[in-house]
Amino acid sequence: MISDSEFPSSLPCRVLLVGSASPVAAALAETLAGVDGVELHQAGQSEARERAAALAPSVVLQALSGYEDGGGFVHAWRTSDVLKDVPLLVIAPQAEAAGREAAFAAGATDYLAHLPARTELLARVRYHADAHLARRQRDAAVCHLRTTEAVLARVQVEIEQLAGLDALTGVASRSRFDHVAQNEWQRARRNGQPLSVLVCDVDHFDQFNERLGQDAGDLCLKKLAGLLVGQLKRPSDLAARYSGKAFAIMLPDTSLDGAVRVAEACRASLERLALSHPSPERRVVTMSIGVASSVPAEDAGLETLLERADEALEAAKARGRNRVMALRG
Incomplete structure (x- = not known):
């Protein structure tokens, strides 16, 4: 036929x-x-x-x-x-x-x-x-149009993956962050300079998907990614999607105090943006941020710095969220 x-x-x-x-x-x-x-x-x-x-x-x-x-x-x-x-x-x-x-x-x-x-x-x-x-x-x-659109979508994802970009938000992917962070860790060790990391997590993000659906949650993450990138001032600074709802920022040659200032600027900017949160108790979207900084020693690894940033993030959540907590790596 x-x-x-x-x-x-x-x-x-x-x-x-x-x-x-x-x-x-x-x-x-x-x-x-x-x-x-x-x-x-x-x-x-x-x-x-x-x-x-x-x-x-x-x-x-x-x-x-x-x-x-x-x-x-x-x-x-x-x-x-x-x-x-x-x-x-x-x-x-x-x-x-x-x-x-x-x-x-x-x-x-x-x-x-x-x-x-x-x-x-x-x-x-x-x-x-x-x-x-x-x-x-x-x-x-x-049918041809749908096939073409599907092919283009796959190609776009492949291009973004090759470029080390997160397909949803357009910022660096976790794999690119890990690669760049490892190189910066080695450079900081050679130069004796500090390396700081921020881990940012949207407060009560799960309620977006539960109450408004995945599209609303995705839109929130896209806006947050754009906001974080806007706070970076140097080419060496890097914002990345760290996990499903968390982002990480790497700040080479930045002390703990300097990293805390960047973190607080990010937190305050999101609060001022006043994105509507699906939970009536929250009203607007906020985030908690964990900060860690270290001058790498010969016997230390990048994993320790990332673990300290995660610990600081958990401490920020435990103390009420919408705040910055810092730990020295």
Whole structure:
């Protein structure tokens, strides 16, 4: 069967006429035979669905004579995943009025209670064929667009990962922070200069996801990331997403007192921003910050400094949150 992406507008109007043994079908076949741009095929009801699956018709005409009930055929047609969207026109000149209702209830696209003149028949056939083609082309375009968007999203994530950026917030990723921090630790050891680290955590962040949903939580993290980057003054300073809801700031050649000043500036800036917190008790978004600083010794590692920053953060939370606590590494 021809796929949506391979259905060009140059295809002929392919008509499958169902009910080849009926007089109505014979009259319709005579009307459509030899018409320019119309490709006519015929099949009995028993073989129609299998034939249509291979043929991919533009329109199906179901011809009924006498008091035949076409509702079962229409229903079976609409339950087929392959054929359910193909236009189905029922032509039943001798059917009772109830037949029209039954046909539409089963899923017929159009219904004629009379044998149409050539002009009317061609107009209806071409109208439904054109509409079907337009829908298929639209669906193919939407499918292609979604595929392209998914590919671009994956490429963007890969680019950000290669660049060492966190995909959500755009700041440095944890892996990049660890790499840069290790290099700065070695440099500080050689030069005998202090290295300071801040670990920042949004107070009661879990309530964002619980009460407002993940999108609201993500937006909060993005705004916090931008605020932290805005507080950095030197190219060597680095802000990174440290964990799911925590950020870290590395400050080379910065004493504990200097790091505390930066931390307090970050905390106060977030409070002044007055982002609404989902908890009525909190009112605005705040954060707790742990600060640690060390002049690296020969027998000390970066892990000790990070652990002290985490300990300071826990102390800030234990003392009521929305505050800065500092420990010397």
